[in-house]
Amino acid sequence: MDTLSRRHWIFDLDGTLTVAMHDFDAFKGAHGLPPDVPILEALDAMGGPRAASLHVRLADWERDVAAQSMAQPGARELLETLAARGARMGILTRNTRAIALATLEAARLDGFFTEALVIGRDEAPPKPDPAGAVALMRRWGAAAGDAVLVGDFLFDLQAGRRAGAHVIYLDPSGDFPHRAEADRCVTSLIELLES
Ligand SMILES: [Mg+2]
Incomplete structure (x- = not known):
């Protein structure tokens, strides 16, 4: 089955539909968090209490980054094409739903996703746990073979694979360090449109 004819699409948000901007290492360094743990x-x-206060700092920082979000090249065209084909589309993010919605708005990608189909870290255990992807597929009544997950980070690929979806790995650098976890590697969303 060619990729675009699949009908159920789950997208990571930051770095996938938007241009990657989070410097997680800088946040960890600024707050004394271990460099090798997400x-x-x-x-x-x-x-x-320290974790609770860092959660507040994290959300503040994520909100600042959200306000500057820009769409990934080809994102709007891909979403428009999928919507025109009647595909169902959701977001699965380790960010919060509220910040994901703000991100979509700043990147001018709102309008493609209903709020209930934006699954954040408070709606499901965060990726690499597949629960959020499984919940979206169940909601749609999607067969695993008819579902796609697109992401730019190892945890996206692992969640998609565990959920049984067709896993697409976006890495604009073309390095694909986690290629073993993906069914298909692309350097841009435009590449997907041309498939
Ligand atoms: Mg990402």
């Missing part, structure tokens, strides 16, 4: 997992392991 932020959400580091805060989970920490617990207590």
Whole structure:
């Protein structure tokens, strides 16, 4: 089955539909978090009032980045093409739903996604857990073979694969360090449109 004819599409947001802008290492460094543990997992392991206060800092920072979001080249065209084909589309992000909605608006990609289909870290356990992807597919009644997950980070690919979706790995640099976890590698969303 060619990629575009699949009818159920789950997108990572930051760095996939938008241009990557989060400097997670800088946030970790500024707040004394371990460099080799993802932020959400580091805060989970920490617990207590310090974790709670860092969650507030994290959301403040994510909100600032959201306001500057720009669409990935080809994002709007891809979403328009999929919408015209009657595809169903959702977002699965490790960000919060509120910040994801602000990101979509700043990047002028709002209008393609209903709020209920934007799954953030408070709606499902964060990727690489596949629960959010599975929930979207179940909601749509999608067969795994008819679902696609597009992402730019290892956790996206792992979540998609565990959910049984066709996994597309976007890496504008073309390096694809996690290619083993993907069914298809693309350097731009425009490449997907041409498939
Ligand atoms: Mg991403």
